[in-house]
Amino acid sequence: MDAVTFVEQLGAANQDILDRLAPAETLVAESGGDLRLENLLKIALKNELEATELAARWLISTDDVDIKLALARQAGDEAKHYRLIDEHLRELGVDLRGFDPLVQGYGPLFNYLDTLTDPAERIAAGQFTREAIAVVKNQQFIEWCEANGHQATADLYRHTIQPDEAYHHRLGRDILLRLATTPEAQERASQAATRTLELAEELQHLALTKMGVHHAPGC
Ligand SMILES: [Fe+2]
Ligand SMILES: [Fe+2]
Numbered sequence: 001m002d003a004v005t006f007v008e009q010l011g012a013a014n015q016d017i018l019d020r021l022a023p024a025e026t027l028v029a030e031s032g033g034d035l036r037l038e039n040l041l042k043i044a045l046k047n048e049l050e051a052t053e054l055a056a057r058w059l060i061s062t063d064d065v066d067i068k069l070a071l072a073r074q075a076g077d078e079a080k081h082y083r084l085i086d087e088h089l090r091e092l093g094v095d096l097r098g099f100d101p102l103v104q105g106y107g108p109l110f111n112y113l114d115t116l117t118d119p120a121e122r123i124a125a126g127q128f129t130r131e132a133i134a135v136v137k138n139q140q141f142i143e144w145c146e147a148n149g150h151q152a153t154a155d156l157y158r159h160t161i162q163p164d165e166a167y168h169h170r171l172g173r174d175i176l177l178r179l180a181t182t183p184e185a186q187e188r189a190s191q192a193a194t195r196t197l198e199l200a201e202e203l204q205h206l207a208l209t210k211m212g213v214h215h216a217p218g219c
Pocket of ligand 1 (some may be wrong): 081164165
């Protein structure tokens with residue numbers, strides 16, 4: 001199929017799975033976990049740092065100028081998000097001295113994405129799909145913040161971070177339209193997107209059952 005049809009279908013298939021990432025409201029009460037804003041924002045710091053580093057690693061391991069520039073833009077944005085969230089936590093009175101977001105190492109999604117070498121796979125997984133996941137998770141997080149009186153945090157996400165993540169997804173879409181022109185490239189892109197969504201689902205389930213955490217923002 002042509003690239004436009006493929007990217008449309010991939011987006012629709014992703015959306016079906018993303019709808020499942022929306023947690024049932026009842027689970028909030030049942031989880032009994034630690035949903036404190038501070039912990040959710042510390043998870044966000046790790047996500048932003050991983051997104052920064054992945055974009056930077058891929059930037060230097062591609063020869064395609066458009067892809068380099070898209071990844072450079074993304075790396076800068078994700079680093080900016082890290083700083084903004086860090087400053088916001090300090091304004092909330094959280095002491096971040098000695099805090100290392102990578103103290104437990106990189107997460108399974110980062111480790112999977114880091115294995116990808118093919119441009120169509122990388123862009124389908126890392127930008128087109130991961131950033132779509134971020135948009136869904138951030139929207140849930142914004143709603144959770146607003147329902148729990150964390151308006152300044154909701155504003156930071158709604159007005160600054162969320163528009164950037166949506167832009168990263170669109171960057172991925174534009175590049176994928178150029179890359180996903182053969183059945184082979186489309187197959188690789190589909191499989192990488194599917195694996196990314198599976199990992200996101202597994203991670204969300206794991207966070208909920210092991211730590212009682214959900215509504216954690218994406219990146
Ligand atoms: Fe992003
Ligand atoms: Fe981000």
